Amino acid sequence: MPSASETDVMHRLARYAHVLRMGGVSALIVIGLSVPSALGNPYLLSAAVVILNYALCATGWNFMGGFTGYISFGHAAYFGLGAYGTALLINRLDLAPFLAVALAVLIVSVIAVPVGFAALRLRGASFVIGTIAFVLIILLVFQSWNSFTGGSSGMEVPRPFPELTRPEHHLRFYYLYLGLLAFALLLWWLIDRSQFGLRLKGIREDEDKARALGVPTMEYKVVAFVLSAAFTAAAGGLYALWFGDLDPVFQFSILLGAYMVLMALVGGIRSLFGPLLGAVIVGYALEYFKLNYGDTQIHLAATGLLLVLVVLFMPDGIIPGARELANRHLRSGQTSIREQTQEELLAAQRSSGPEPPSQPAFSATVNGGRP
Amino acid sequence: MDSTVVFQTVILGVLLGGQYALLASGLTLYFGVMRVVMLAHASFLVLAAYLAWWFTTSTGLDPMLSMAITVPLFFGLGVVMQRILLSRLRPATLTMMSCLLTLAIALVVEGVLGFLFTGVQRRVQVGYGSAQLNFFGASIPVVKLVSFGLAVFGLAALYFILMKSSFGRSLRATIQHKQAAQLVGINTDRVAGHGFGLGLATAAVGGTALALDATIFPSLHWYWIGPLMAIIVVGGLGSVPGAAIAAMILGIATSVLQIPMGATWAQTVFYLALFATLLFRPQGFFGGRLAQRF
Numbered sequence: 001m002p003s004a005s006e007t008d009v010m011h012r013l014a015r016y017a018h019v020l021r022m023g024g025v026s027a028l029i030v031i032g033l034s035v036p037s038a039l040g041n042p043y044l045l046s047a048a049v050v051i052l053n054y055a056l057c058a059t060g061w062n063f064m065g066g067f068t069g070y071i072s073f074g075h076a077a078y079f080g081l082g083a084y085g086t087a088l089l090i091n092r093l094d095l096a097p098f099l100a101v102a103l104a105v106l107i108v109s110v111i112a113v114p115v116g117f118a119a120l121r122l123r124g125a126s127f128v129i130g131t132i133a134f135v136l137i138i139l140l141v142f143q144s145w146n147s148f149t150g151g152s153s154g155m156e157v158p159r160p161f162p163e164l165t166r167p168e169h170h171l172r173f174y175y176l177y178l179g180l181l182a183f184a185l186l187l188w189w190l191i192d193r194s195q196f197g198l199r200l201k202g203i204r205e206d207e208d209k210a211r212a213l214g215v216p217t218m219e220y221k222v223v224a225f226v227l228s229a230a231f232t233a234a235a236g237g238l239y240a241l242w243f244g245d246l247d248p249v250f251q252f253s254i255l256l257g258a259y260m261v262l263m264a265l266v267g268g269i270r271s272l273f274g275p276l277l278g279a280v281i282v283g284y285a286l287e288y289f290k291l292n293y294g295d296t297q298i299h300l301a302a303t304g305l306l307l308v309l310v311v312l313f314m315p316d317g318i319i320p321g322a323r324e325l326a327n328r329h330l331r332s333g334q335t336s337i338r339e340q341t342q343e344e345l346l347a348a349q350r351s352s353g354p355e356p357p358s359q360p361a362f363s364a365t366v367n368g369g370r371p
Numbered sequence: 372m373d374s375t376v377v378f379q380t381v382i383l384g385v386l387l388g389g390q391y392a393l394l395a396s397g398l399t400l401y402f403g404v405m406r407v408v409m410l411a412h413a414s415f416l417v418l419a420a421y422l423a424w425w426f427t428t429s430t431g432l433d434p435m436l437s438m439a440i441t442v443p444l445f446f447g448l449g450v451v452m453q454r455i456l457l458s459r460l461r462p463a464t465l466t467m468m469s470c471l472l473t474l475a476i477a478l479v480v481e482g483v484l485g486f487l488f489t490g491v492q493r494r495v496q497v498g499y500g501s502a503q504l505n506f507f508g509a510s511i512p513v514v515k516l517v518s519f520g521l522a523v524f525g526l527a528a529l530y531f532i533l534m535k536s537s538f539g540r541s542l543r544a545t546i547q548h549k550q551a552a553q554l555v556g557i558n559t560d561r562v563a564g565h566g567f568g569l570g571l572a573t574a575a576v577g578g579t580a581l582a583l584d585a586t587i588f589p590s591l592h593w594y595w596i597g598p599l600m601a602i603i604v605v606g607g608l609g610s611v612p613g614a615a616i617a618a619m620i621l622g623i624a625t626s627v628l629q630i631p632m633g634a635t636w637a638q639t640v641f642y643l644a645l646f647a648t649l650l651f652r653p654q655g656f657f658g659g660r661l662a663q664r665f
Contacts, residue, residue: 071467118650124466125408125608129600130649132410136597137642144635254410254593258474265471297485297589304478311472312459343463 028273032178042167049170049242051283052177053235057256058263058275059184060231065261066188066269067197068224069204070120073257074131075232077138080251081108082233083240084142084149087157097160101237108233109226116225120218123207132254139252154247157240173242180238181276184231189272200224232260258307259286266310268317277318282306379509380626386511386519388622390580393522394595395602395614396529397573403546403609404566407457407469412574413595414477415445419578420587421484424495434495434582435521441575449571452476453564477592484589492588518580525576526615532569533611542566546609598638601645607655616657617644 039045061075085104089095095103119130142149149155161169191197202210203217211217240246250256263282267274285306293299314321394416401409419441426437456476460468502513533539544552545562552559581587602621606613621641628637648655 071470073470118646122649122653125402125406126604126649126653128408128466128470129604130646133597133600133642133645137639137646140635140638140642144633254474254596255478258471261467261471297482297490299482300485301479301482304475304482307471307475307478308456311468311475312456315461315464315468343461346463 029182032182036171036174042170045167045170045174047284047287049174049177050287051279052174052181053239053242054259054263054283055276055279056177056181056184056235056238057232058260058267058279059181059188060228060235061260062228062264062269062275063188063191063231064224064228065264066274067191067200067204068221070123070127070221070225071261072119072131072228073128073254073261074133074135075228075260076251076253076256077131077135078108078112078229078232079236079239079256080135080138080142080246080248081111082236083246083251084155084236085233086237086240087155087246088149090157091155097158097241101234101241104237105230105233109230112226112229113222116222116229117218120221120225131257135252135254135257139248142248142252149248150246152248154245157244157246159244160241169242173238176238177235180231180234185272185276187227192272196220196223262307262310265317266314268319268321271317271319271323274317274319281318375508376630377627378507379511380630381623382506382509382511383515384623384626385619386515386622387626388619389519389522389526390577391598391602391618391622392615393525393529393573393580394577395599395606395618396526396611397570397577398599398603399606399609399611399614400542400566400570400573402603403611404542404563405453405457405469406465407473408466408600409473409570410470410596411473411477411480412570413592413599414480415448415571415574416578416581416595417587417589417592418480418484419445419575420582420585420591421488421493421578423579423582424493424587425488427495427497433497434579435517438575438579441579442572445571445575446568449568450564452571453567457567458560458563481589481592488589490588490590492586494586495582497583512584514584518583521576521580521583525573525580529569529573529611538562538565542569598641601641605644605648605656607657610655610657613655613657617655 035048036045039048057075057079061072064075065071082101082104085107086097086100089100089103090097093100115134119127119134122130143152145151159169161172164172191200199210199215200220202213202215203221207217236251259282263278264275265278266281267276267278269275286303289299289302293302394412398409398412401407401412422441423434423437426432426440427434456472457469460472497514499513499517503510504513504516505511531539533543541552541557541562542565544555544557545559545566549559552562585591598621602617603614605621606615606617621644624640624644625637628640
């Protein structure tokens with residue numbers, strides 16, 4: 001039990017937590033808005049756009065991975081479809097650039113419904129293999145269908161703001177990405193607090209039990225899946241307009257899908273800002289490796305080593321790790337059951353469960369003492 | 372369509388299927404002993420192919436002799452990888468984390484290969500490189516026959532290890548039911564390590580076979596991941612014979628469909644078979660009772 005002074009600290013913390021959180025969010029907004037003026041040169045600004053792109057993808061991915069616990073390695077498919085959808089709508093139908101992005105997101109969402117119903121019947125290894133295979137087959141189609149997609153030589157997208165200089169172009173897309181990211185984070189936060197979110201988390205913790213309790217698990221999973229695909233597709237659409245040149249190998253790559261998983265994991269998939277934090281760290285590392293070791297293939301090895309380190313030593317992510325550390329010091333005794341994983345519960349059960357029969361004499365007296 | 376051409380493509384399909392079967396059997400072993408989806412298998416295949424190429428260019432000997440070094444080396448690497456990396460993952464998140472971890476290993480292998488040997492495409496030169504064999508009107512390149520022979524040799528060795536040795540019995544018991552295997556006194560952790568080594572050793576044999584009849588480059592492994600995963604799912608995750616049968620069928624199917632569809636579109640057969648299996652029979656077609664648990 002916490003002592004009187006500790007309870008006092010807890011109450012004071014609870015009172016200030018709201019203020020602290022608001023302060024943190026406002027600080028984040030200020031930082032987000034002022035980054036471009038702090039970065040001097042256009043290269044750094046373009047790197048910031050790349051990182052925001054990753055952040056939007058990872059946050060989009062987290063609608064699926066964070067709430068339902070289904071780890072998709074194939075979200076690059078929706079990124080690429082969003083990018084190619086935008087490019088095709090502009091090049092073939094002469095649509096206005098941002099109308100094309102919106103329509104591409106809509107199309108990808110419609111595609112994601114049957115794909116979701118099919119893929120979400122699977123669990124575990126089959127689900128992972130299915131999502132990877134989905135990227136690979138779309139890659140194959142986009143590489144081979146020359147007349148429609150431009151094939152392996154790629155596809156160019158006209159710039160949406162031809163009058164802007166390159167740094168101004170980066171700047172505008174920085175704010176576009178930032179706005180979309182803020183919207184994604186807001187929606188994630190709202191779902192996190194809603195009953196819908198609670199039920200999705202029920203699926204994450206134990207799908208069969210959630211179903212037994214009356215949660216329409218399949219429909220819920222598909223909704224989360226479609227939302228997730230839509231945000232990833234929006235990131236892809238903006239990327240097409242920003243970068244202006246698409247190549248199937250880079251748009252539909254398992255690597256991009258794995259980066260989304262990695263970023264969400266580094267930050268922590270159960271927290272709102274986890275994917276954003278992960279995207280900043282991993283995105284920065286990726287850009288750093290490419291800039292410094294990009295001449296040789298060793299940057300791939302560096303990326304791989306980073307991935308190994310995260311998986312082995314930080315599987316829960318930074319934010320949950322830090323929160324747990326803070327909880328241990330500040331709010332001892334107070335736990336939140338909702339955020340406990342199956343595994344932790346099992347471990348707790350084991351450690352508090354009946355002792356292994358290492359002392360037969362003891363158990364014999366217990367049994368003997370009862371009628 | 373000319374019947375000779377069809378006959379020839381079927382023969383080539385069988386030869387291709389043999390290679391796929393050997394490689395997919397390794398993947399099946401990893402999945403069987405640890406429930407791990409091993410995305411780095413194909414990158415070790417390419418690594419073995421590079422070692423074979425390097426061995427031949429620096430010594431002038433036949434690339435197949437490199438297996439004397441690569442097979443034990445890969446076995447050891449597999450055991451080490453399982454012991455110090457994969458066994459540290461938590462059981463509850465094993466599937467997802469093992470995917471990330473093995474993808475990371477694949478990236479490291481690809482990066483190091485690209486760094487050491489550059490991205491230039493390499494090709495092993497052997498004396499019988501351009502020879503053709505006439506087989507009932509179908510002309511079959513000798514290198515393809517040799518690499519098929521290697522695959523058959525590898526599969527046969529694997530079969531004997533799994534079916535006839537006491538280690539194989541322990542391995543099969545571990546795949547079938549880990550706890551039950553522990554109850555009868557099998558050290559399943561050690562068996563899992565050795566099973567992993569055995570899987571990676573198949574990549575050494577397969578890589579040598581690959582070096583014989585293909586041009587190799589560091590990013591080649593991406594082309595193998597999809598087909599190999601399709602094979603193990605169609606065959607039933609965890610079933611070695613299932614993987615071999617599925618490999619044969621899909622190998623022949625792609626080879627035959629190359630004539631009307633072209634080489635790239637024929638690859639879609641793997642994915643279509645994979646999706647059809649996942650939709651209608653997620654436990655796979657030849658896996659039997661074991662695969663139903665996944």
